[in-house]
Amino acid sequence: MHNKLTIKDIAKKLGVSVSTVSRALKDHPDISEKTKSLIRNFANEMNYRPNVLALSLRKQKSNTIGLIIPEIVHHFFSSVISGIEDLTYREGYNLIICQSNENQFRESTNLQALIDHRVDGIIISMSKSTTNFNHFKKAWEDGIPMVFFDRICDAIETDRVVMDDFEGGRLATEYLIKKGCSNILHLAAAPNLLIGRNRRDGYLEALRQYNIPIREKFILKCDTREEVITMQNHILSLVPQIDAIFAVNDSTAIATIQMLRRNGYRVPEDIRVIGFGDGPIATIVEPALTTVEQKGYDMGREAVRLLLQRLNNPNVPIDYQTRVFTPTIKERESA
Amino acid sequence: MHNKLTIKDIAKKLGVSVSTVSRALKDHPDISEKTKSLIRNFANEMNYRPNVLALSLRKQKSNTIGLIIPEIVHHFFSSVISGIEDLTYREGYNLIICQSNENQFRESTNLQALIDHRVDGIIISMSKSTTNFNHFKKAWEDGIPMVFFDRICDAIETDRVVMDDFEGGRLATEYLIKKGCSNILHLAAAPNLLIGRNRRDGYLEALRQYNIPIREKFILKCDTREEVITMQNHILSLVPQIDAIFAVNDSTAIATIQMLRRNGYRVPEDIRVIGFGDGPIATIVEPALTTVEQKGYDMGREAVRLLLQRLNNPNVPIDYQTRVFTPTIKERESA
DNA sequence: AACGTTTGCGAAATCGTTTTCGCAAATTTT
DNA sequence: AAAATTTGCGAAAACGATTTCGCAAACGTT
Incomplete structure (x- = not known):
């Protein structure tokens, strides 16, 4: 098994030197057409394949x-x-x-x-x-x-x-504002994650741009499906005061949508929800999730x-x- | 840049031969403890790392x-x-x-x-x-x-x-049968895919086991979300005669559920739908998809x-x- | 003291390539 | 026809490791 043909084997078989074989296969001008085609034909026929390992070692490039x-x-x-x-x-x-x-x-x-x-x-x-x-x-x-x-x-x-991410957060929030919302809840990531901070800062920036007062209680650390469930009551207690939610990622957004609907709210009629990071799950939920597209x-x-x-x-x-x-x-x- | 230290460099620096360095680093018994520790300490200090390429070439194993x-x-x-x-x-x-x-x-x-x-x-x-x-x-x-x-x-x-896959197809179909269904549509994969054939054969086997007649028109080649949309009319035309659907994969199953609901059917009350290959999308759709679990x-x-x-x-x-x-x-x- | 055995190490081949250098033979130039 | 050049190829040294073989020195045995 694994009887890999080498350049040396070809050289021996054909009665030429290894250098000649190497050059012939690389179409080096020093080799005559006759020798080249002899070697090339043989190599093709025998299905010669160079050893990449040896090549990388020699060329110092893998x-x-x-x-x-x-x-x-x-x-x-x-x-x-x-x-x-x-x-x-x-x-x-x-x-x-x-x-x-x-x-x-x-x-x-x-x-x-x-x-x-x-x-x-x-x-x-x-x-x-x-x-x-x-x-x-x-x-x-x-x-x-x-x-x-x-x-x-x-x-x-x-x-x-x-x-x-900053611009993503800003765009998402602006989108909600332009739809007429002004009481926007942000479900945010943990504060040590740069990405999450940037999205939140984008959210804040959009509010500032449109002169909407920033309210600390409208920013909740909640960035997983599970956390939505744990925090369900807290979120629902805020719902009467809000008209939109910007979630830091899609699964949180989706879990929120489902939670809202189970509790009798309509999305987007009563509350608009927007996510972040377009994945396959976004098209599956009903209503399909509007979200910030990440081009992975x-x-x-x-x-x-x-x-x-x-x-x-x-x-x-x-x-x-x-x-x-x-x-x-x-x-x-x-x- | 990339001044990688080699075994040769070490040999030269320490005034020994390359073979000695090689052996010392591999703890070969032929080398005295004194030489070994000399070489090992130096190698560690200089952060020597063997060249995997050279090693693979020599060992004929990558x-x-x-x-x-x-x-x-x-x-x-x-x-x-x-x-x-x-x-x-x-x-x-x-x-x-x-x-x-x-x-x-x-x-x-x-x-x-x-x-x-x-x-x-x-x-x-x-x-x-x-x-x-x-x-x-x-x-x-x-x-x-x-x-x-x-x-x-x-x-x-x-x-x-x-x-x-055969057993998966059989289990899925059996599950539907035990729920009282007997007119089960199978959305199948292309016939050259073994997996698809096996799931279909499992489907057929379950029908046979429970003495349910097999109907060719209840097997449709349809295994993507897009195809569900293209074949929407065809599928809907069969719906009055069926009470369940077994889809060859989850995305087809989900697309079907959504298509059915858009057309006024309730899942699972009017039509039960089961998928194959448990992924994250299965838990997102409403109603959540019953499916055959694949342990990737x-x-x-x-x-x-x-x-x-x-x-x-x-x-x-x-x-x-x-x-x-x-x-x-x-x-x-x-x- | 003569001989055998161990200890510790080095030289060189090897893995499969590329590439520099050199050198005959063939060809062109004078 | 001699000199200069070109053509076509081979030998050998890399690349960075491992490993077989050999050999001197140190050691142990009688």
């Missing part, structure tokens, strides 16, 4: 890029992976994927493993639990090209691909593009770039 | 396994990836992921790329459009260990991890286990194994 992602089973992240995979495939790169499981230790191990594998570059979204950035710093000092996306690490300077696939592709730009110009120093994806409102029925 | 998956953005598949990633990580393997996008040509290219990379083994779920199996046959003849999961290729003998994460882990079993016993011939995951009904409200 044509592989690494990806560290907090969680694969997650619509946004899997969309990003898909975008990354599509582009790397087209460009002839391979993709090694690691999952940090939101765990700093594992993230650090993954990073080391990728570097050990001599990947040409790394794309990362940081784990939630990461508070120490030494592993990133070390990799950065090693000079390995990195692109952060979505959950960026601001302790080091790298290329970045991010959503404009495109962000993935952009991350690859930034990385390749660096890989293809290894000695040209390029300023670190940050690509910002401005979200758009995906209008459906709930708001 | 410690990498390849995965070809039809679509990453898909709850079942991303669960499988997660299970695969978790176990490969724990066992010290790396994972190269390719996405065939349900495209035979790309599947074949991916396979070749993985083989070129000298992965130690490959885990695959076949693309929907694959009708020619030569690429698999060639890989099989090359002797590269393969494990198929879910969408297996029955043209070649390999290890397999499958759902018992566990299947992924099992695929890795089968593969490792072969990789760890390279010369022990093991009979090809097929691991069958028997599904269970996840009872919710729609059936």
Whole structure:
């Protein structure tokens, strides 16, 4: 088994040197057409395939890029992976994927493993639990090209691909205001999450823009389906005073819609609800969820593009770039 | 940049030979404790990391396994990836992921790329459009260990991890029958997909078991949300004669439920609907979808286990194994 | 003291490529 | 016809590790 044909075997079989075979297969001008076609035909016939490992070792380039992602089973992240995979495939790169499981230790191990594998570059979204950035710093000092996306690490300077969460929060809130709402409840994420803070700040900004007073009690920490259930009574107690809800993510928004309907409220007639982060669940709920669209696939592709730009110009120093994806409102029925 | 320290550098710096360094780092008994600790300390201090590429080339083993998956953005598949990633990580393997996008040509290219990379083994779920199996046959003849999961290729003998789709189909149909239904429409997959055939056969078996006549017109090729919309009129024309629907997957089931409700039917009172393949969308729809549970994460882990079993016993011939995951009904409200 | 055995290490081959350098033979130039 | 150039190819050194083989020095045995 695994009797892989090598360039050496071909050379022996054909009575030429390995250098000649190598050159013939690469169409080097030093080799005569006659020899070239002899070698090429034989190689094709025998289905010769070069050993990528040997090649990478020799060329000091593995044509592989690494990806560290907090969680694969997650619509946004899997969309990003898909975008990354599509582009790397087209460009002839391979993709090694690691999952940090939101765990700093594992993230650090993954990073080391990728570097050990001599990947040409790394794309990362940081784990939630990461508070120490030494592993990133070390990799950065090693000079390995990195692109952060979505959950960026601001302790080091790298290329970045991010959503404009602030603008997303502002847009969502503005959308509700333009529909005539002025008492808007915000179901927010935990305050230590940058993303959540930005969305909340966008919410606040929209209120300010339209001269709507900000009320602290209209901002609730509530960012999971479960939490909606736990906080049901609290939320319902506020409902008589509000005419819209902006939830920090879709599953919270959907859970809220369902909770409201079970309690006799109509969406969007009585209360408008808007979410954040367009996934497959948004189209399933009734009424279909109006939400802020997150373009995971495109962000993935952009991350690859930034990385390749660096890989293809290894000695040209390029300023670190940050690509910002401005979200758009995906209008459906709930708001 | 990228001034990676090699074993040669260490040898030179310490005035010993490369072989000594290599052996010292691997704790070979031929090396004296004194030399060992000298070398080890230096290596640690300088943060030496072996070059995996060189190692793989020398050892003829890359410690990498390849995965070809039809679509990453898909709850079942991303669960499988997660299970695969978790176990490969724990066992010290790396994972190269390719996405065939349900495209035979790309599947074949991916396979070749993985083989070129000298992965130690490959885990695959076949693309929907694959009708020619030569690429698999060639890989099989090359002797590269393969494990198929879910969408297996029955043209070649390999290890397999499958759902018992037949039993799933039978269970789902039986469930409906026991609820008192006897005119059950089956929305089926394309006939070239084994999975779809098995689910359909399970459906037929249940009907036979309960002496319910089989009617060809109650089996429709319709396995996507879009197709439900295209075939809406056809489906609605059958509705007066039926009391239940068994859909080959969840998104079809959900699209059907919504289509039915828009047309004035109540689920499950007028028509019961059951799906297949429990994902997050099943809990979102109203009424929540009763469906056949698919354990993607566990299947992924099992695929890795089968593969490792072969990789760890390279010369022990093991009979090809097929691991069958028997599904269970996840009872919710729609059936 | 002569011989055998162990200890500790180095030289060199190997894995499969690419690439620099060199060198005959063929060809062109003078 | 001699000199200069070009053509076509091979030898060998990388890339970074492991591993077989060999060999000197130190040690133990009679």
